[in-house]
Amino acid sequence: MKQIAFLSVLAAGAVLLPLVIGENPYVIGILISMLMMAALSSAWNILGGYAGQYSFGHAAYFGAGAYTTMILVTLYNLNPLFCIAVGIVVASIIALITGSIVFRLRGHYFGLASIAVAEVVRLSVLNFNFTGGAQGILLTDVALWNLDLNSKIPFYYGMLLVLVVTLSITAYLRRSKTGYYLQAIREDQDAAASLGINIYFYKNKALLLSAALTSVLGSLYGLYIRFIDTSAVLDLRLSIEIILTAIIGGVGTLWGPVIGALLLVPLAEMLRSNLIGDMLIKAGLVSETSGVGLFLKGSLANAHVLVYGIITVLCILYLPKGILGLFRRKK
Amino acid sequence: MIQHLLHISHVSKHFGGNVAVSDVSFSVEEEQIFGLIGPNGAGKTTLFNCITGYFPATSGDVIFDTKKINALRPDEVCKLGMARTWQRVKPLGSLTVLENVMVGAFSVTNIAKEAEANAKEQLQMVGLNDYATKSAGSLPIGLKKKLELARVLATRPKMLLLDEICGGLNHTETDTILDIIRGIRKKGATIIFIEHDMKAVTSICDRIVVLNSGEKLAEGTPGEITTNPDVIAAYLGGGHNA
Incomplete structure (x- = not known):
């Protein structure tokens, strides 16, 4: 009961937050990024955390959603919700092809092959004409019901909705047959098979679910930013960020990916916008023209992936179960 | 015959x-x-x-x-x-003892409550009921062998x-x-x-x-x-x- 009350407060807070902070587009933008990364990482977690199958190519499913939606909206001006549904289908087809081939192999082959598949998707998109190639796709206008899609608010709620759905699915899975089976596969495949678990079927099920949710987020992202190209939605860097968020927060836990996103997205934003450097310089701690000052202003802004890397190494060394692992007592 | x-x-x-x-x-x-x-x-x-x-x-x-x-x-x-156990025991280490046996039980039911009831019955049978909430990886070898037995029994094998x-x-x-x-x-x-x-x-x-x-x-x-x-x-x- 305590948990339900806590969750209700959390959900109400998330719903009311835009009203409290008003129409500050910068802050709303960061919140949207946080929600999106939390949802992406949670969707990845179904496959990576629960089934133990590390996908390094989730950008492929994100991009599949984004490109499908953007192409259909710009060319045929279809209802965005319909386009998101088609995006799910496209991502699911890619997932099924990948899974049905690669899950026959064991060990780290799935991880390697998932990178290969994502790169094939990226290079194909880059070289086809209907995808806009290297130019990407620009969306000038989009409409849904009476929503003001020039404002960021509808996308805040869109991302929030997908996050809540993803977390609900994960919470349900954990206590269901499928969830137990995925965890059994993660722990020991031979033991799992000997207990009547069809390993291929359940791995594919997890991949399909994960890919479908990821594609919805890709679609939303495209409609929100209104411009996509391969470096924004199909890059290996995106796949890695999704994984790092889950690892740092806590792989295979319900809230780990959310905590990871709450921490890393603002951190990346601070580095990108040079907040830390500016603050140190303004406080007079570092001279703007000194070597350190130049580094802070010039290079650190490009270093957020490096900082992710350092945090990950520290996490692996000192918090192998992620930040959430700190708060869990050992059984 | x-x-x-x-x-x-x-x-x-x-x-x-x-x-x-x-x-x-x-x-x-x-x-x-x-x-x-x-x-x-x-x-x-x-x-x-x-x-x-x-x-x-x-x-x-x-x-x-x-x-x-x-x-x-x-x-x-x-x-x-037909169910088997393993010479080198294969506990699902990060799951609890009860959850391990439930995984076996899910081969005969889709409902978590039924799987849990079946699993508890098997834990009783092998005398592991006091360890239900312990993590399977932490058991000593003798109890891991019993866990293997309980887990396969939960699949209701012939x-x-x-x-x-x-x-x-x-x-x-x-x-x-x-x-x-x-x-x-x-x-x-x-x-x-x-x-x-x-x-x-x-x-x-x-x-x-x-x-x-x-x-x-x-x-x-x-x-x-x-x-x-x-x-x-x-x-x-x-x-x-x-």
């Missing part, structure tokens, strides 16, 4: 040029406790792997409950009612293949496991038992097959096997005269 639950017919398994199991045949009757013994490397575990779908046999047939199961996957074999379930246990622990196995048989299951501990084997098995270097050396009742000169030679070395 006697009911054969499992029939192994001329099964061989080759790994490249290495013959692990060669032309082995035997039949197991319903509600029998059937011993499979032999020196290290005799091919006992390989034969288990052929029967349960982990490695398909190179030649020969495995017939379970009148069905040919040579080409089935392990999970399909389990669904038919036939159990136990691979050195007493290996690494002391006498008291072995006796407890043997009592549990007798209890399982009483409930109508058939058991094949790989074991090194001859005292355990002869005290519990109705019939025994001896493998040596992949071939069937002898078959018979415990009395026949313990007095068979070939078996004694295989265990003590060829130079001894029994």
Whole structure:
């Protein structure tokens, strides 16, 4: 009961937050990024955390959603919700092809092959004409019901909705047959098979679910930013960020990916916008023209992936179960 | 007519040029406790792997409950009612003891509540109920072996293949496991038992097959096997005269 009350407060807070902070587009933008990364990482977690199958190519499913939606909206001006549904289908087809081939192999082959598949998707998109190639796709206008899609608010709620759905699915899975089976596969495949678990079927099920949710987020992202190209939605860097968020927060836990996103997205934003450097310089701690000052202003802004890397190494060394692992007592 | 639950017919398994199991045949009757013994490397575990779908046999047939199961996957074999345990125990380490057994129970139900009830029943049966909420990876070996048993029992098998379930246990622990196995048989299951501990084997098995270097050396009742000169030679070395 305590948990339900806590969750209700959390959900109400998330719903009311835009009203409290008003129409500050910068802050709303960061919140949207946080929600999106939390949802992406949670969707990845179904496959990576629960089934133990590390996908390094989730950008492929994100991009599949984004490109499908953007192409259909710009060319045929279809209802965005319909386009998101088609995006799910496209991502699911890619997932099924990948899974049905690669899950026959064991060990780290799935991880390697998932990178290969994502790169094939990226290079194909880059070289086809209907995808806009290297130019990407620009969306000038989009409409849904009476929503003001020039404002960021509808996308805040869109991302929030997908996050809540993803977390609900994960919470349900954990206590269901499928969830137990995925965890059994993660722990020991031979033991799992000997207990009547069809390993291929359940791995594919997890991949399909994960890919479908990821594609919805890709679609939303495209409609929100209104411009996509391969470096924004199909890059290996995106796949890695999704994984790092889950690892740092806590792989295979319900809230780990959310905590990871709450921490890393603002951190990346601070580095990108040079907040830390500016603050140190303004406080007079570092001279703007000194070597350190130049580094802070010039290079650190490009270093957020490096900082992710350092945090990950520290996490692996000192918090192998992620930040959430700190708060869990050992059984 | 006697009911054969499992029939192994001329099964061989080759790994490249290495013959692990060669032309082995035997039949197991319903509600029998059937011993499979032999020196290290005799091919006992390989034969288990052929029967349960982990490695398909190179030649020969495995017939379970009148069905040919040579080409089935392990999970399909389990669904038919044949479950196995592992010589090197394979607990699902980060799950609790109860959850481990529930995973087994889900092969006969889709509902978590039913799986939990089934799992608790099996934990009771093997005497692990006090450990239900402990993480499976943290159990000592004796309890891990019991967990293996509880987990396969939860799949409600007609036939159990136990691979050195007493290996690494002391006498008291072995006796407890043997009592549990007798209890399982009483409930109508058939058991094949790989074991090194001859005292355990002869005290519990109705019939025994001896493998040596992949071939069937002898078959018979415990009395026949313990007095068979070939078996004694295989265990003590060829130079001894029994």
